[in-house]
Amino acid sequence: MIEARELSKHYGSKKAVDGISFTVRPGMVTGFLGPNGAGKSTTMRLIVGLDRATSGSVTVNGKPYAAHRAPLREVGMLLDAKAIHTGRSAVNHLLAVGATHGIGRTRVDEVIGLTGLDSVARKRVGGFSLGMGQRLGIAAALLGDPATLVLDEPVNGLDPEGVMWVRSLARQLASEGRTIFLSSHLMSEMALTADHIIVLGRGRVIADAPVADIVALSGGTLVRVRTPHAARLRELLASTELGTQVQVHPGSSTNEPDVFQVSGLDAARIGELAASAGLALHELTPVAGSLEEAYMSLTQNEVEYHAGGTASASEGASQ
Known part of the structure; x- marks a missing residue:
């Protein structure tokens, strides 16, 4: 378990992490999301003691990372797959890491097999592709058979088979x-x-909930409507009497003028309104929104760097 309480990290006037509190619980995969510069990487570095908090605390399995006598057996981490001596072979790198905790060749061979590195185990890391480097980083994280894993962008550089393997x-x-805590x-x-999912924006927690709840809370559920009276029903649904929470969106194709989508009302209420106005419906289908749509909705005002704009003065500060 990972527990953060009022955790903050400042770099001068820049608040990379701003008083966040959250709990990452065992028995589930917790995703960590946020725009570039939101504070994700800084938070992960704080968890494993690579940065010192300005204020607040974070513990792993009840203790600060540095207080564990054998931290590699408590938490495995992948923060930077390139942070490896490029002149070493994969097996020698893992043996060197394992030696700090009395972990021997048997376990090294196990994680090499688990991560699919058998064919390159004796090759120098400097010649590895990005994907192979990621696999080696994951192998090092698994070396101590830890109860907690912290993985920053573990699928970066992996091919589709590798992405499915990480999943x-x-x-x-x-x-x-x-x-399991991964970004x-x-x-x-x-x-x-x-x-x-935990979502950060400008160093603060802006969402902390199950995936389905985040999609629902951000208005991610739409209702697909098909009717020969599309214009009249759209006008009815957009009326001020229904409130500003109701939004009418175009259909999935411009070739379907009788189709549109609605957010802010459920299918039953739309059907009742159409019936009261004597408007026939040919389709009324709830459509689950996506996590991507929910994420974009949550973070639309939390992005520091916008394409085509001028970078924030804080650019270059750690994530």
């Missing part, structure tokens, strides 16, 4: 009762992998 691995480890910019993959 299966994360869910398998969570099913064993471990705490990613791939919303579609996070939707398939995570059970719970």
Whole structure:
């Protein structure tokens, strides 16, 4: 379990992490999302003691990371897959890491096999592709058979097979009762992998809930409507009497003039309104929104760097 309480990290006047509190629980995969500069990487560095908090605290399995006598057996971490001596082979790198905790060749061979590195185990890391480097970083994180895993962008550089492997691995480890905390910019993959999501924006927690709840709370549920009276029903649904929470969106194709989508009202209420106005309906289908849509809605006012604009003065500060 990971517990953060009023955790803050300031770099001069820049508040990279601003008094955040959250709990990452065992037995599930918790996704960590946020725009660039939101504070995700800084938070992960604070968890494993690579940065010192300005205020507040964060513990792993009840203790600060540095207070564990054998931290590699408590928490495995992948924060920077490139932070490896490029002249070493994969197996020698893992043996060197394992030696700090009395972990020997048997376990090194196990994680090499688990991560699919058998064919390159004796090759120098400097010649590895980005994807192979990621696999080696995950192997090092698993070396101590830890109860908690902290993985920053673990699928970065992996091919589709590798992405599916990380997804299966994360869910398998969570099913064993471990705490899995991972970040990613791939919303579609996070939707398939995570059970719970924490979203940061400008160093603050802006969402902390199960995936389904985040999609629902951000207005991610739409109702697809098909009717030969589209113009009249759209006008009815957009009337001021229904309140500003109701929004009418175009259909999925401009070739479907009789189709549109509605947010802010459920299918039953739309049907009742159409019936009261004598308007026939040919389709009324709830359409689940996506995590990507929910994420964009949550973070639309939290992005520091906008394409085509001028970078924030804080650019270059740590995430």
